Amino acid sequence: MNYEWNVSIDKAILNNAPNVNKILEDNPYIKETAKELRSKKLDVLGNIDFYIDKTEESVKRSGGNFHFAKDSSEAMEIVKGIIKNNKNIVLSKSNVLYEIKLREELSKLGKDVWETDLGEYLVQINNDMPSHLIAPAIHLSKERISKLLNENLDKSINENTSVEDMVKAVRKFLMEKYLASEVGITGANAISADTGSVLLIENEGNIRMDTVLPGIHIAITGIDKIVPTLKDAFNEVIVQASYAGFYPPTYINVTSGPSATGDIELQKVSPATGPREFHLIVIDNGRKEAINSDLRESLLCIRCGRCYFSCPAYKYYGKDFGDSPYTGPTGIMWSAVTAKKYDKSLLCMHSGGCKEVCPMDINIPEMIEKIKFRYTDK
Amino acid sequence: MDDDTLNRILKMKNMVFENLMESYLPFPIDKKYYSSWTDKLPKDGDTVIYTSYMYQISGILKRYEKLFPKISNINVPKRLMGLSKFLIKPGESEIKRSFSIMNNIVNILQKNHINFGYLYDDEPYSGAILLESGFLKEFMEYGNKLNDFFKSRGIKRIITLDPHTTNALKRLKTMINFDIDVKNYIELINFNGSGEYVIHDSCLYSRAMDMYGLIRDKINKSGIKINENYLTTSKDMGTCCGGPLSLISVNDSDEIAKLRSEKLLKINNNVLVMCPLCYQNLSPHVENIKDLAEVIS
Numbered sequence: 196m197n198y199e200w201n202v203s204i205d206k207a208i209l210n211n212a213p214n215v216n217k218i219l220e221d222n223p224y225i226k227e228t229a230k231e232l233r234s235k236k237l238d239v240l241g242n243i244d245f246y247i248d249k250t251e252e253s254v255k256r257s258g259g260n261f262h263f264a265k266d267s268s269e270a271m272e273i274v275k276g277i278i279k280n281n282k283n284i285v286l287s288k289s290n291v292l293y294e295i296k297l298r299e300e301l302s303k304l305g306k307d308v309w310e311t312d313l314g315e316y317l318v319q320i321n322n323d324m325p326s327h328l329i330a331p332a333i334h335l336s337k338e339r340i341s342k343l344l345n346e347n348l349d350k351s352i353n354e355n356t357s358v359e360d361m362v363k364a365v366r367k368f369l370m371e372k373y374l375a376s377e378v379g380i381t382g383a384n385a386i387s388a389d390t391g392s393v394l395l396i397e398n399e400g401n402i403r404m405d406t407v408l409p410g411i412h413i414a415i416t417g418i419d420k421i422v423p424t425l426k427d428a429f430n431e432v433i434v435q436a437s438y439a440g441f442y443p444p445t446y447i448n449v450t451s452g453p454s455a456t457g458d459i460e461l462q463k464v465s466p467a468t469g470p471r472e473f474h475l476i477v478i479d480n481g482r483k484e485a486i487n488s489d490l491r492e493s494l495l496c497i498r499c500g501r502c503y504f505s506c507p508a509y510k511y512y513g514k515d516f517g518d519s520p521y522t523g524p525t526g527i528m529w530s531a532v533t534a535k536k537y538d539k540s541l542l543c544m545h546s547g548g549c550k551e552v553c554p555m556d557i558n559i560p561e562m563i564e565k566i567k568f569r570y571t572d573k
Numbered sequence: 574m575d576d577d578t579l580n581r582i583l584k585m586k587n588m589v590f591e592n593l594m595e596s597y598l599p600f601p602i603d604k605k606y607y608s609s610w611t612d613k614l615p616k617d618g619d620t621v622i623y624t625s626y627m628y629q630i631s632g633i634l635k636r637y638e639k640l641f642p643k644i645s646n647i648n649v650p651k652r653l654m655g656l657s658k659f660l661i662k663p664g665e666s667e668i669k670r671s672f673s674i675m676n677n678i679v680n681i682l683q684k685n686h687i688n689f690g691y692l693y694d695d696e697p698y699s700g701a702i703l704l705e706s707g708f709l710k711e712f713m714e715y716g717n718k719l720n721d722f723f724k725s726r727g728i729k730r731i732i733t734l735d736p737h738t739t740n741a742l743k744r745l746k747t748m749i750n751f752d753i754d755v756k757n758y759i760e761l762i763n764f765n766g767s768g769e770y771v772i773h774d775s776c777l778y779s780r781a782m783d784m785y786g787l788i789r790d791k792i793n794k795s796g797i798k799i800n801e802n803y804l805t806t807s808k809d810m811g812t813c814c815g816g817p818l819s820l821i822s823v824n825d826s827d828e829i830a831k832l833r834s835e836k837l838l839k840i841n842n843n844v845l846v847m848c849p850l851c852y853q854n855l856s857p858h859v860e861n862i863k864d865l866a867e868v869i870s
Contacts, residue, residue: 208810212809213804505810507812507815510832511828511829512825538574538579541707541821542818542821545705545776545777546780547777548780551808560781564709567706567707570574571708572709572710
């Protein structure tokens with residue numbers, strides 16, 4: 196038994212679960228919105244090629260570039276083609292970036308690549324992998340983090356340093372990286388097919404920097420993030436933030452093409468202050484195959500991460516319950532969909548709390564049961 | 574998951590499935606002994622009480638689970654496996670307790686004017702272990718055999734006593750042409766009780782079969798007082814006793830049981846369960862633990 200993990204996970208649950216419950220009680224519209232979102236996402240899954248085409252048209256209409264990648268290597272080739280000789284790259288937290296091993300691949304090419312989400316930055320300097328979809332560093336205690344920052348960032352930081360001062364030191368370091376960056380790479384919390392907009396939700400402000408300061412913004416995400424309309428995309432980010440325990444979210448970023456201005460005689464000119472190039476890469480990586488299988492419902496997941504805290508296997512095994520970045524109950528589904536990894540499903544006890552708290556009402560235990568079957572049907 | 578674990582699981586699947594298809598039992602057990610808890614119920618009938626041997630053998634399952642890796646490594650011949658039914662038996666107090674629980678359930682059902690028979694040592698096992706391990710193809714194949722068996726005995730309604738059996742039969746309805754009515758005894762009875770407890774829910778009853786509210790309504794009406802805590806006993810946050818994991822790792826299963834027990838004991842020293850496997854998993858860590866059927870009348 197890992198006592199450090201037990202303490203960390205208990206603290207995380209205590210800080211998060213009652214808070215999410217209160218958000219949902221105080222704002223009953225969110226549950227209704229989640230129901231509506233489920234039906235919209237089911238519509239997309241039933242007509243995925245139509246919605247991918249529609250997204251492509253919309254992105255191009257707004258002056259952006261659209262790319263479809265069937266797998267990780269295709270996605271990486273597209274990224275390399277866009278980045279060319281640019282060296283300084285900032286990243287925002289995204290599980291799809293891990294899925295395609297983006298940071299690893301770009302580092303091999305000698306690029307200066309930095310995670311800008313605080314938790315992801317800590318995971319990066321720890322040469323580690325995330326332990327939770329939206330809280331990647333919950334397995335690290337304050338003491339462990341102070342040691343990491345001391346060794347990797349600032350020798351004056353020690354276990355007596357306040358959390359505020361630790362955050363300040365990271366902020367100072369990252370600010371230099373933002374200002375030097377030539378390319379910002381993000382994921383997407385939702386994509387609207389009707390406008391080609393990418394919606395990103397956050398609290399730290401790093402995504403705002405990543406998407407505005409560099410000359411090139413690349414958003415990479417799975418085809419499962421497409422929803423029919425901009426309204427649905429807003430619904431998705433609000434539902435995701437609420438079920439993750441962040442309501443109201445500090446920032447919702449909407450990107451529809453590169454920066455532009457119409458301030459001189461209302462003539463639209465691009466670029467303006469922000470990026471001159473915007474690229475959206477949507478990746479399949481097993482998702483279409485899953486849509487056409489008995490795992491279709493898995494793709495409704497909006498990755499709020501709430502199911503983790505209701506799961507006895509995650510509480511006990513931590514990130515070993517899954518294949519990081521896809522851990523926890525939902526991670527078992529995503530690992531099956533994107534990597535055909537099925538083995539960790541055997542650790543699921545079908546406790547069922549994941550289903551109870553899922554905003555998309557996914558029958559996660561039954562999905563995992565089917566994944567167990569895939570693993571043991573030999 | 575390493576190859577050894579997978580091979581062990583696959584051997585278990587094959588062994589359990591073969592046994593079930595041959596004898597309606599996952600492994601050899603002394604059916605006469607385990608069905609001797611009553612001789613007062615009519616044999617057969619269109620409604621039967623169905624134990625699936627769960628209360629009777631729950632005390633020895635852990636020993637089988639510990640034994641299984643050894644059996645799978647040395648390929649013990651079937652005739653020797655058969656001997657285990659005489660070698661692995663619950664202690665006298667364990668078996669008395671399980672017989673008493675089942676008799677109490679019978680009494681309460683009868684008080685609630687419900688009539689039923691019992692298949693005695695003809696009773697088959699439900700196949701729950703196949704379902705819960707993800708052996709879906711084998712579960713459905715055995716389910717068809719089970720369906721034929723029940724039909725051949727003219728059974729139209731089955732009254733189950735534990736969550737694993739109830740869940741297995743209810744899931745069969747969604748997977749094959751299994752149209753026999755399945756009711757769990759808690760659904761059918763009103764009862765009286767006393768005392769103050771924290772409930773450790775059966776995951777299958779409360780979440781998989783959505784009985785969380787029904788169980789609390791009935792217990793609250795009975796006179797039993799329940800202590801609740803959102804993080805430990807709510808439908809959202811309550812978690813498993815670790816039991817189902819024991820086929821993969823007995824040690825991890827026990828660690829999870831210990832962690833679960835610590836959380837429950839912070840709320841009340843008296844823990845109430847509704848599943849024989851939850852009882853087995855938690856009882857090493859909880860001194861005052863009772864099955865619902867031990868505290869109601």
